[in-house]
Amino acid sequence: MTWFIFAGDMLVMAFMVGLAIWAGNRSNDKEIRETAMIPLQDEEEHG
Amino acid sequence: MNQSNKTYHDKIVIRLIQFSILWAIAAMLTGVYLSAELVWPTLDFGQFWLSFGRLRPLHTNGIIFGFGVSALMATAFYSVQRTSHTPLFLPGLAWFCCYAWQLLVLTGGLSLLAGFNTAKEYAELEWPFDIAITVIWVCFAIVFFGTVANRKIKPIYISNWFYGALIIVIAMLHIVNNLAIPVSLGKSYSLYAGAKDAMVQWWYGHNAVGFLLTGGFLGMLYYFLPKHAERPIWSYRLSIVAFWAFVYSYIWAGPHHLHYSSIPEWVQSLGMVMSVILLAPSWATMVNGIMTVSTAWEKLRKDPALKFIVLSLAFYGLATFEGPMMSLRSVNVVSHFTDWTIGHVHSGALGWNAMITYGTFYFMVPRLAGRELYSSQLAHLHFWLALAGTMLYIMAMWAAGVSQGLLWLSVDQIGELSFSFKEVMASMAPYYLLRLVAGVIFLFGTVLMAYNLFMTLKGQLPVRVTAPPVNPAFAVAS
Numbered sequence: 001m002t003w004f005i006f007a008g009d010m011l012v013m014a015f016m017v018g019l020a021i022w023a024g025n026r027s028n029d030k031e032i033r034e035t036a037m038i039p040l041q042d043e044e045e046h047g
Numbered sequence: 048m049n050q051s052n053k054t055y056h057d058k059i060v061i062r063l064i065q066f067s068i069l070w071a072i073a074a075m076l077t078g079v080y081l082s083a084e085l086v087w088p089t090l091d092f093g094q095f096w097l098s099f100g101r102l103r104p105l106h107t108n109g110i111i112f113g114f115g116v117s118a119l120m121a122t123a124f125y126s127v128q129r130t131s132h133t134p135l136f137l138p139g140l141a142w143f144c145c146y147a148w149q150l151l152v153l154t155g156g157l158s159l160l161a162g163f164n165t166a167k168e169y170a171e172l173e174w175p176f177d178i179a180i181t182v183i184w185v186c187f188a189i190v191f192f193g194t195v196a197n198r199k200i201k202p203i204y205i206s207n208w209f210y211g212a213l214i215i216v217i218a219m220l221h222i223v224n225n226l227a228i229p230v231s232l233g234k235s236y237s238l239y240a241g242a243k244d245a246m247v248q249w250w251y252g253h254n255a256v257g258f259l260l261t262g263g264f265l266g267m268l269y270y271f272l273p274k275h276a277e278r279p280i281w282s283y284r285l286s287i288v289a290f291w292a293f294v295y296s297y298i299w300a301g302p303h304h305l306h307y308s309s310i311p312e313w314v315q316s317l318g319m320v321m322s323v324i325l326l327a328p329s330w331a332t333m334v335n336g337i338m339t340v341s342t343a344w345e346k347l348r349k350d351p352a353l354k355f356i357v358l359s360l361a362f363y364g365l366a367t368f369e370g371p372m373m374s375l376r377s378v379n380v381v382s383h384f385t386d387w388t389i390g391h392v393h394s395g396a397l398g399w400n401a402m403i404t405y406g407t408f409y410f411m412v413p414r415l416a417g418r419e420l421y422s423s424q425l426a427h428l429h430f431w432l433a434l435a436g437t438m439l440y441i442m443a444m445w446a447a448g449v450s451q452g453l454l455w456l457s458v459d460q461i462g463e464l465s466f467s468f469k470e471v472m473a474s475m476a477p478y479y480l481l482r483l484v485a486g487v488i489f490l491f492g493t494v495l496m497a498y499n500l501f502m503t504l505k506g507q508l509p510v511r512v513t514a515p516p517v518n519p520a521f522a523v524a525s
Contacts, residue, residue: 020291035202036279042129
């Protein structure tokens, strides 16, 4: 049972690592830079 | 360039900040009273409602649901409309969330004082309150995700991923852990029994810490740190990887609360391993945050809000290192059931949650009030009081906890305990007194902040904040 759980855990882990790498790389550098800038250019104050 | 001239809804943010500070003072005052009761046990004056058992859940619920959730709602509403370049979705529903939540915290707190308690830690409120929490939380989700869905800019900024995870996972945890059979208006029995109940409870308990007190507050960090440091997050890609690694790892870590108990050993081992893995995403965020401010030291020296936020990062790093270490069975054998755990919780609650919240409040309130902070000197004084109070608190509890653990493990030549429970507790008196002093210092700092922000809001000027133009390449097609 322990080995079964361990193997299942490692498979889920491999999926999540893959998902994280995919999510981290699906945008190009320009899009990433633009997204990171959102909080710095998200409001205009009017007095 | 696309431009939306709709004004952001910020009045609700101010109101939530006010409620959050009110609950912070009330719940911290309760905490100070509790710590005084541990020094002078007769302080309950024989009254049930003043007893440790009644006041303790009032303190934790007040901090988590009153102070914490109100602050999370305030910062989520503030940041989601800005990062989405659109005002809040269904602002009327947002106002309902605001007031209904405060009513829930107030009445729920009174019910705890009256002795209605499910005996599940951090889920003490009885079933009518659980249903009310679910309804308000769903409304919160509608407002938040509705705003994200209405966004005028294509990317969903990282802070919104963390706030989104907070809303979804807390809903799941709350509903599953609180499934119960009501037998009267004020009493219910959990659907789970024995070891299963313990596992579900700590799946809830640990992830309430994980997704509310960590994930939600990371949402705050990822928005307010770059905003205030006036530079983008050091590595946006790292923040995405940290998010997915965080949501995946945290959900498994609960069983480390049940080491050496009747739950299966492999479950304990799994909880321990996943807790150690959690170090990676936690420290990835800490490094990302520290590197973001690494070129803003001059601003850090002068700005109390940024000081609070950066100090909170240091405590975040400390608490997320200490947690995995305490989850190791060999360390847990000393730390479990001792005040070391209380020290660990407060290095997170005071050092991380409260400090980052104070930093965001000092950042938001002057902007929302359209004027400078009433007193920068008072804010600096608050910073040093908060740091002193937190350090004194956690060092006292570390010393107390390690002493307790080692004294309880000490046996004589024939294998009997060397020290009785009473002897061990008697030796705690100096540490408990130090903890009381630390609590008073921290509370005093919070009261100073309340005064400072109240005076700032008193001279409030009309401010209208709108969304700026969006680069057409990143605009959502309307």
